[in-house]
Amino acid sequence: MHTASRPDAPRRVALLGVGNILLSDEGVGVRLVERIEAGYRLPEWVTVLDGGTCAMEMLEDLENLDLLVIADCVRTGRPPASVVVLQDDDVPAFFRTKLSPHQVGLSDVLATLHFTDRAPRRVVVVGVQPVSVDTGMTLTQAVAAALPEAEAAIVSALHSAGVPCTPRRAEAA
Amino acid sequence: MSQRITIDPVTRIEGHLRVDVEVNDGRVSKAWASGQMWRGVENILTGRDPRDAWAITQRICGVCTTVHAIASVRAVENALNLEIPVNANSIRNLIILAHAIHDHIVHFYHLSALDWVDVTSALKADPAKTSALAESLSNWSGNSKHEFAKVKERLTGFVGTGQLGIFTNGYWGHPAMKLTPEVNLLAVSHYLQALEVQRYASKIVSVLGSKSPHIQNVAVGGVANPLALDAQSVLTMERLLAVKEWIGKLDDFVKNVYLVDVAAIGAFYPEWTQVGRGITDYLCVPDIPLDGKGETFAIPGGHIAGGDLSTFKAINTFHDKYFLDGVSEAVKHSWYDYKGGNDKSLHPYEGETTPNYTDFQDEGKYSWLKSPTFYGKPMQVGPLARVLAGLAAGHEPTARYATATLERVSSIAGIKVGLDAMHSTIGRHAARAVACAVQVDELAAQWDRLVDNMGKGDLTTFNPPTFPKGEQRGVGFHEAPRGVLSHWVVIKDGKIDNYQCVVPTTWNAAPRNEHDAPGAYEACLLDNPVADPEQPLEVLRTVHSFDPCLACAVHILDTEHTEVVTVKAA
Numbered sequence: 001m002h003t004a005s006r007p008d009a010p011r012r013v014a015l016l017g018v019g020n021i022l023l024s025d026e027g028v029g030v031r032l033v034e035r036i037e038a039g040y041r042l043p044e045w046v047t048v049l050d051g052g053t054c055a056m057e058m059l060e061d062l063e064n065l066d067l068l069v070i071a072d073c074v075r076t077g078r079p080p081a082s083v084v085v086l087q088d089d090d091v092p093a094f095f096r097t098k099l100s101p102h103q104v105g106l107s108d109v110l111a112t113l114h115f116t117d118r119a120p121r122r123v124v125v126v127g128v129q130p131v132s133v134d135t136g137m138t139l140t141q142a143v144a145a146a147l148p149e150a151e152a153a154i155v156s157a158l159h160s161a162g163v164p165c166t167p168r169r170a171e172a173a
Numbered sequence: 174m175s176q177r178i179t180i181d182p183v184t185r186i187e188g189h190l191r192v193d194v195e196v197n198d199g200r201v202s203k204a205w206a207s208g209q210m211w212r213g214v215e216n217i218l219t220g221r222d223p224r225d226a227w228a229i230t231q232r233i234c235g236v237c238t239t240v241h242a243i244a245s246v247r248a249v250e251n252a253l254n255l256e257i258p259v260n261a262n263s264i265r266n267l268i269i270l271a272h273a274i275h276d277h278i279v280h281f282y283h284l285s286a287l288d289w290v291d292v293t294s295a296l297k298a299d300p301a302k303t304s305a306l307a308e309s310l311s312n313w314s315g316n317s318k319h320e321f322a323k324v325k326e327r328l329t330g331f332v333g334t335g336q337l338g339i340f341t342n343g344y345w346g347h348p349a350m351k352l353t354p355e356v357n358l359l360a361v362s363h364y365l366q367a368l369e370v371q372r373y374a375s376k377i378v379s380v381l382g383s384k385s386p387h388i389q390n391v392a393v394g395g396v397a398n399p400l401a402l403d404a405q406s407v408l409t410m411e412r413l414l415a416v417k418e419w420i421g422k423l424d425d426f427v428k429n430v431y432l433v434d435v436a437a438i439g440a441f442y443p444e445w446t447q448v449g450r451g452i453t454d455y456l457c458v459p460d461i462p463l464d465g466k467g468e469t470f471a472i473p474g475g476h477i478a479g480g481d482l483s484t485f486k487a488i489n490t491f492h493d494k495y496f497l498d499g500v501s502e503a504v505k506h507s508w509y510d511y512k513g514g515n516d517k518s519l520h521p522y523e524g525e526t527t528p529n530y531t532d533f534q535d536e537g538k539y540s541w542l543k544s545p546t547f548y549g550k551p552m553q554v555g556p557l558a559r560v561l562a563g564l565a566a567g568h569e570p571t572a573r574y575a576t577a578t579l580e581r582v583s584s585i586a587g588i589k590v591g592l593d594a595m596h597s598t599i600g601r602h603a604a605r606a607v608a609c610a611v612q613v614d615e616l617a618a619q620w621d622r623l624v625d626n627m628g629k630g631d632l633t634t635f636n637p638p639t640f641p642k643g644e645q646r647g648v649g650f651h652e653a654p655r656g657v658l659s660h661w662v663v664i665k666d667g668k669i670d671n672y673q674c675v676v677p678t679t680w681n682a683a684p685r686n687e688h689d690a691p692g693a694y695e696a697c698l699l700d701n702p703v704a705d706p707e708q709p710l711e712v713l714r715t716v717h718s719f720d721p722c723l724a725c726a727v728h729i730l731d732t733e734h735t736e737v738v739t740v741k742a743a
Contacts, residue, residue: 022214022232052232054386056279060372108283112368115331135213137229 011066013163014047014120015154016058018072018106025130025143029071032126032150040155040165055109062113065120067161069154070106074127081142083149085157086125124157126150175202178709190682190721192694193533194712196703201712204691204698206682207533208542215526218672223249223664224393224638230660230674231387239272239378240653241660241674242391247467248660249393249638251491252647256465258633261395263623264408266461266471267416268381268388269651270616274423275374276654276720277556277609278431281602282367285717288710289438290360291350296332298358300325307359310437310585313429315366316359324362344710349702351441360438363430370426373419377616380412395635400627413624420617427606427613435606436578439599440585449598449715451697453480455558456547456680458488458496458659460652461615467491471615473566474559474652476547480596485565497648500659500675502543503687509543518546518687521661522646524673540684544692545675553693554656554680555719557595557604563611564592574610578603598697601718640667653677655720681719694719 017033020026030050037048051058062068074084113119128150131140139147155165180192195203214233218226227245231238243265250257257265300321307316344350352360375385382388383398390398400408439445455477459470468490475487476499488496501518504511510529511519519525531538544551552558563571575592582603583590594600643666650659656677663671683692694716702711 020232022217022229050387052238052387054238056283056371057275057375057378057386059368060375112283116365116368135217137217 011162012045012047012064013067013069013158013161014049014062014065015042015069015158016049016051016062016071018051018053018070020053021137022135023133024136024138025128025140026073026133027137028073028128028130028139028143028147028150031139032071032128032147032154035147035151036154036165039151039169040167042158042165043163046158046163051106055106056112059109059112062109062120063118067122067124067157067163068120069157070123070125071150071154072106072125072127073130073133074125076127076129078129080129080131081140081146082129083146083153084125084127084129085153086127087123087157091123091125122161126153126157176706178703178706178712180709180712190716192698192712192716194698194701194703194709196706199703201698201701201703204695205535205539206542206684206692206694206716207540208679208682213526213528215524215672215674218669221669222667223252223640223662223669226660226662226669226672227391227393228387233674233676237276237653237655237658238387239268239382240651240658242388243269244649244651244653244658244660244674245662246391246393247491247649247651248647248662249649249664250647251467251649252645252662252664253393253638253640255394255636255638257395257636258631259465259626260400260623260631261634262462262465263619263626264381264390264396264634266619267616267623268378268390269461270612270619271374271377271381271423273612273654274427274609274616275371275378277605277612278367278371278374278427280654280720281431281435281605282364284720285602285714286360286364286438288344288714288717289350289442290352290364291345291347291357292328292361293332293345294350294352294354295325295357295361296329296354298325298354300358303355303358303362306355311429311433313425313433315362315430321358321362324365325358328361344708347708347710348704349710349714352438353441356437356441360434363434366430367426370422373422377416377419380416381408392635394638395633398634400632400634413620417620420613420620424613424617427609432574432578432606432610433581435603436581437585439603440582442599443586443588443590445599445714446590446594446597448701448711449601449697449718450596451695451699452551452553452693453596454478454547454550454552455480455561456552456554456657457558457562458650458652458657461619462491471618472559472571472611472652473562473568474657475562475566476552477558477561477565480561480593482561482565485562487562487566491648491650496650499547500545501549502545502673502675504543505687505689506538506684507540507543508538516687518544518549521648521659521673521675522663522671524661524671526673542679542683544683544686545680546686549688551683551686551690551692551696552680553697554677555601555605556608556654556656557601558656559608559652560595560604568611570611570614571607574607575604578607598715598718605720640664642666644670656680678719678721682721694721 017029019029176196191207193205194201227242230241230245303321304318379385383390457474459474461471463469478484503518505515508530533539645664659675661673681693
């Protein structure tokens, strides 16, 4: 909820982690944003959100963004623990799997933002294919091992949009 | 010929609610509601510190985060007999009410209105006629001809591009759609306005809960953040004044738009007061405590048998024995096994969560939901139970809004619509709006209480808990947006020994119980009309009238297409 309100703010960016942390790898998106928050110093105009499995509550935070980076658990038919980056033309297709008008999930939030002309200019999805979604609060070993690669993909997406991400470790040294 | 329709998922991509109906001669003759996913959160909690349970349980569901946090701290406080400061109680009440109002507005406009509203028909509407109609019903400022013309133009552009976005996959042109183009345009316009208004409720939760979507400002013993009249990073007077302003905006919308729309749309569907009656044994709990012990409440709750208000039996305190002794859960038709056999139900303190998945067996096990009962009988829970209990208990605001709503429907429909019509699919929507109006008034009242008490110089928000050796048991109940929620905790030597959550959708979407009696969805679906088995809109109307919420616990994005409706000869 720390959104820049300065009129001269250069751009508005959000990093959103989604998923259920009670279902092991399902929570990988939330674990990724926790990692980024702990590991990097980000400018105040970047909103970092742990969205959990929420939807409409996030509407306001996702309005009029220049860039939205979503970290999530994804199923794209690739091998377990694969890191997937989707952007530009891949993203709309990704969200077109809506099955009824009543699924108020992330795809509905984005569709709503489109309808009200407040959609993000760019969306990048960084996803990790799950190994297990069994009940439990820890990631499987394979998905945990994929975290650095997914983290690098998020940092690279932020960098490409001109967001400075300074590693906190480098600062301390 | 009999046909079997399977709708899976009813709600989300990884859909956790599956509904099967058998249709004979255009009517539902048999129904099954099935939770398609195991929620084993209870097992995660065993052995943990009871003070941490609320932060974990609020992750059970994406829509109802706050309600699990509240029920969880109440359960632990109940076990310890711990009183909370009045400020903490007021802050929790404000969070509870703002969350509920948000939930009801979003449910009606964004999750279920499209069951009744045909977006494509709105393109044929005359904005001037729409405005005349709207202004005859309400003095809401967003009902001008200009506003409706703007929405129509926007919608026309949207449909023209072939991308309906949020409105994709609706049952447009279905024979069960009955609104005139003008009422459709009115509803679509208010759908968009509701998107703007819902944010005020969200902001209240986020300011008082100190974070959104998952609140942080809760603790066993009160709330975590200190109060101050001026300091930074706490709940200041400046923030409270902003909250007051947002309450005003919610009040305007709920009274002048939501309540009016429910009546106007309902008046076009009088036949739906005869559908979806099902179980008329109702259960709700009192909420919005007026003290730190849970002995007096602003909104009443209790049990009603057979739809007869004279049978009302009140639940009075957080330690109410009538409620505590009445709840049990059966697994005869659920994918679990009880050590002592599946032919009897267990009280939540003795509850077991041992999975035993079979397959979908029509006459055997078919759901991951247990089947909760109150003194052995399935219940219907939710806003309708809340409104009926309010009427039975003589709760003045409930009676006022319920009476006004029934009168408004009668006047628009030109027929006398009485209280009996509330026991129905469309009645559940009306009840939700009535409950929401009551909550808006109470939200303002709770704000006054908090500010008054702060004005007296009392800024206490937290009474620290202590955990004695030995065993303590506690229940935290909460009248959540979808109905009665209860968390049951057994604490042994300061650690959680057993934890069971009995959630509203489990009551309503329960499978058959140990006596093979169907749950509320299953009972309410009987005799539902189904005009076109390939487009079972009527089934969705009845299920959605309960505001189902199983689906939200999992969020995996799936690029592979999944079939939603399958129809087979039975």
